[in-house]
Amino acid sequence: MTDTVDEVDMPYDDDASQQQKIEALQERLEVLESQNEEMRDKLLDANAENNKYQQKLERLTHENKKLKQSPLFVATVQELSSDGVIIKQHGNNQEALTEVTDEMREDLEPDDRVAVNNSLSIVKQLDDETDVRARVMQVDQSPDVTFADIGGIEEQMEEVRETVEMPLKSPEMFEDVGIDPPSGVLLHGPPGTGKTMLAKAVANETDATFIKMAGSELVHKFIGEGAKLVRDLFELARQEEPAVVFIDEIDAIAAKRTESKTSGDAEVQRTMMQLLSEMDGFDDRGDIRIIAATNRFDMLDRAILRPGRFDRLIEVPNPDKEGREQIFKIHTRSMNVADDVDFEALAEEITDASGADVKAICTEAGMFAIRDDRTEVTMADFHNAWEKIQQEDTDDEEVSRTFA
Numbered sequence: 581m582t583d584t585v586d587e588v589d590m591p592y593d594d595d596a597s598q599q600q601k602i603e604a605l606q607e608r609l610e611v612l613e614s615q616n617e618e619m620r621d622k623l624l625d626a627n628a629e630n631n632k633y634q635q636k637l638e639r640l641t642h643e644n645k646k647l648k649q650s651p652l653f654v655a656t657v658q659e660l661s662s663d664g665v666i667i668k669q670h671g672n673n674q675e676a677l678t679e680v681t682d683e684m685r686e687d688l689e690p691d692d693r694v695a696v697n698n699s700l701s702i703v704k705q706l707d708d709e710t711d712v713r714a715r716v717m718q719v720d721q722s723p724d725v726t727f728a729d730i731g732g733i734e735e736q737m738e739e740v741r742e743t744v745e746m747p748l749k750s751p752e753m754f755e756d757v758g759i760d761p762p763s764g765v766l767l768h769g770p771p772g773t774g775k776t777m778l779a780k781a782v783a784n785e786t787d788a789t790f791i792k793m794a795g796s797e798l799v800h801k802f803i804g805e806g807a808k809l810v811r812d813l814f815e816l817a818r819q820e821e822p823a824v825v826f827i828d829e830i831d832a833i834a835a836k837r838t839e840s841k842t843s844g845d846a847e848v849q850r851t852m853m854q855l856l857s858e859m860d861g862f863d864d865r866g867d868i869r870i871i872a873a874t875n876r877f878d879m880l881d882r883a884i885l886r887p888g889r890f891d892r893l894i895e896v897p898n899p900d901k902e903g904r905e906q907i908f909k910i911h912t913r914s915m916n917v918a919d920d921v922d923f924e925a926l927a928e929e930i931t932d933a934s935g936a937d938v939k940a941i942c943t944e945a946g947m948f949a950i951r952d953d954r955t956e957v958t959m960a961d962f963h964n965a966w967e968k969i970q971q972e973d974t975d976d977e978e979v980s981r982t983f984a
Contacts (some may be wrong), residue, residue: 732903771938
């Protein structure tokens with residue numbers, strides 16, 4: 581960079597006219613202004629990049645500081661005395677007497693979870709312990725299934741609504757009569773008859789918190805883990821009541837107790853006993869309704885079937901002829917069906933078919949129409965779909981016999 585104007589090279593010859601000198605200087609000025617604007621943009625970009633790296637440096641410095649800090653340990657408040665607070669550290673069950681500020685002491689109660697440092701001094705109070713898996717099982721968005729989407733089991737639908745939906749929507753009716761509402765309903769029957777769909781419809785129709793789980797999700801490897809998850813699930817339901825707890829495939833944890841000595845069977849039985857206690861134990865369950873479903877009713881332990889735990893045992897069978905016809909109409913509401921389709925004749929033909937089979941027939945019939953590049957589903961498509969599904973079932977049976 582030059583120090584004085586005299587050292588700047590002029591963009592013209594000394595012999596140039598006055599007008600030429602002016603034009604040359606204007607051109608030089610435009611170039612310099614353009615360069616100045618370009619340098620200003622680069623400076624802004626550099627400042628933005630510098631700010632980004634400054635933020636990253638602050639974050640890394642903060643993380644480095646946290647890593648250098650001593651870890652905190654989890655403990656439980658056992659007792660509050662005039663001398664201080666007695667705590668028990670998790671893991672080694674070490675008990676200690678520690679002092680806390682008057683402000684923190686007002687917020688502490690026995691069984692509260694706290695964080696302590698190496699000196700076993702309470703640093704802060706922790707939230708109540710709830711297994712994150714219990715939170716995941718809470719349904720935040722209602723299923724898009726309603727009772728209008730279920731056919732062939734009107735009597736069972738009415739019983740479920742009386743047992744689960746009515747106590748939640750009209751509890752005063754039970755108070756006026758002077759009885760307690762049914763506490764739980766067990767749905768049992770062959771696969772594909774609509775047991776899970778009934779639970780989905782309840783979740784859609786009620787404003788209660790809906791918590792769903794599968795029996796297999798409660799079976800765990802380590803001792804006490806399954807029972808703890810059951811406790812956390814019902815604690816979550818009590819916090820969010822009114823609530824509906826749906827346990828699918830309950831036979832996974834509620835099978836008949838045997839004399840087996842294996843650790844796996846013993847752990848399953850511990851989980852089942854915790855479930856029995858939560859369903860109808862010493863403590864009041866609260867405004868919580870339970871729905872369970874199983875395909876193996878014969879495997880269930882008698883203790884879980886008694887009144888007080890499941891007041892309603894509802895069998896959900898395969899639909900009859902009228903039920904199959906109704907299910908056909910439900911699943912073809914949005915289909916472009918030809919005039920020759922006779923749902924009554926189809927219902928007569930597919931004896932012993934479940935509701936799931938009827939839905940599969942409707943889907944497969946639509947696929948036959950798509951393969952033929954048609955937009956209309958004919959009676960022949962439904963016949964072909966039923967034959968294909970029967971053939972697949974036969975092939976599965978042959979494979980099962982082969983490997984048996």
